Amino acid sequence: MLVGFPAGATGDVFARLMGQWLSxxxxxxxxxxxxxxxxxxxxxxxxxxAPPDGHTLLYFTTASAVNATLxxxxxxxxxxxxxxxxxxxxxxxxxxxNPSVPVRTVPEFIAYAxxxxxKINMASSGIGNTPHMAGELFxxxxxxxMVHVPxxxxxxALTDLLGGGMQVxxxxxxxxxxxxxxxxxxxxxxxxxxxxxxxxxxxxxxxxVPGYEVSGWQGIGAPNKTPGEIIDKLNAEIxxxxxxxxxxxxxxxxxNTVLPxxxxxxxxxxxxxxxxxxxxxxxxxxRQE
Numbered sequence: 001m002l003v004g005f006p007a008g009a010t011g012d013v014f015a016r017l018m019g020q021w022l023s024x025x026x027x028x029x030x031x032x033x034x035x036x037x038x039x040x041x042x043x044x045x046x047x048x049x050a051p052p053d054g055h056t057l058l059y060f061t062t063a064s065a066v067n068a069t070l071x072x073x074x075x076x077x078x079x080x081x082x083x084x085x086x087x088x089x090x091x092x093x094x095x096x097x098n099p100s101v102p103v104r105t106v107p108e109f110i111a112y113a114x115x116x117x118x119k120i121n122m123a124s125s126g127i128g129n130t131p132h133m134a135g136e137l138f139x140x141x142x143x144x145x146m147v148h149v150p151x152x153x154x155x156x157a158l159t160d161l162l163g164g165g166m167q168v169x170x171x172x173x174x175x176x177x178x179x180x181x182x183x184x185x186x187x188x189x190x191x192x193x194x195x196x197x198x199x200x201x202x203x204x205x206x207x208x209v210p211g212y213e214v215s216g217w218q219g220i221g222a223p224n225k226t227p228g229e230i231i232d233k234l235n236a237e238i239x240x241x242x243x244x245x246x247x248x249x250x251x252x253x254x255x256n257t258v259l260p261x262x263x264x265x266x267x268x269x270x271x272x273x274x275x276x277x278x279x280x281x282x283x284x285x286x287r288q289e
Contacts, residue, residue, distance in 0.1 A: 001015055001018075001220070002046055003015045003034050003036075003059045004042060004043030004044060004063070005061075010172060010254060014059070014088060015032050018088065019032045021237070021238075021241040021247065038071075039071070039126070039127075044058060044067075044076065044082065047223055048082065052222065052224065052225040052226040053227075054227065054234070057085070057222050058220065058221045060082070060218070062129075062130045062133070062215075062216050063130070064270070065270060065273035065274045066129075066133055066277045066281065067128060069277060069282065070127075072287060078274070079271060079274060080224065082223070082224065084263050085219070085235050086220050086260070087259050087260075087265075087266040087269060088218040088256075089218060089242070089251055090192070090216060090217040090256065090259060091172065091173050091174070091192075091216050092190040092196050092214075093130060093171060093216060094171050094173055094176050094180065094189075094190055094191070095109075095138075095170055096168070096170075096171050096176055096188065097109065098161055098166065098167055098168075099183075099185070100164055106188050106189050106209070110143075110208075113144035118145055120145075120167050120168060121146070122147060122148050122168050123158070124169065125150075125157050128288065130172070133280055134170035134214040135170050136148070136280050136283070136284040136286070137212065138209070138212065140280060140283045140284070141211065146168065149166060154171065154172060154175045158175060158176065162185065172216060173190075177255065180199070187199065189202060189204055189207070190203075190204055191205055191212070191213070192204060192213060193206060217259075217269075219266055219270075220238060232263070238260075239261070242259070243258075243260065
């Protein structure tokens with residue numbers, strides 16, 4: 001199972017949980033291989049070029065839908081070359097500010113940002129990832145102009161946000177939750193369509209910016225032309241994992257909601273996400289070689 005992120009990253013943790021489950025259920029080893037780089041495109045290209053025999057899988061995230069437009073010269077077409085197997089789940093990002101920022105709600109933040117155009121620095125863990133794209137979508141839909149400052153990972157971005165060098169971040173829930181609980185970051189809203197069970201009193205961005213919705217999602221795919229019976233078998237076993245109480249509890253601990261479903265439904269979802277983020281990439285004028 002190829003993973004386009006470093007060992008220890010949230011996606012890597014989920015991939016290893018699923019790999020262990022599949023190993024036990026199918027009686028053969030599932031080896032997780034990390035191939036980070038180029039916004040997960042290195043791992044994707046390796047999967048695309050692998051034989052479509054069910055022995056090479058790809059664990060991928062929202063980044064794959066963004067990359068289709070963000071990168072100008074890809075050696076693959078994700079929608080064409082990767083067959084969806086199963087969506088794993090999703091989790092919200094949290095819009096958090098340094099406590100020195102004089103706002104406590106999303107409407108107050110929008111007013112503050114409009115009064116200080118180009119002076120609000122928004123940290124992210126890198127160009128094109130979910131925290132970055134959540135912020136760009138907010139710029140587009142709320143009519144504000146936050147200045148994006150990308151970092152090499154979420155940890156250094158949060159460090160500067162905690163230190164006051166940055167004002168706002170759309171952080172992943174697992175990375176920011178303890179800082180929120182400790183009062184070191186002030187949460188304004190979650191980015192998903194519905195409120196989070198982890199922070200049930202926190203509103204959604206969409207309650208103030210109608211139609212706004214962002215979730216960091218994950219799923220598993222295989223090279224195109226992998227036999228349908230293999231995809232269906234893997235889908236059934238992955239869906240079984242997502243209904244297992246221990247697996248669900250572990251995912252919930254990391255702020256993730258499991259989302260079992262069919263390969264066809266997952267394929268439609270990926271296509272919709274690809275169209276959605278293409279509009280944001282073009283609006284923000286983003287480009288990666």
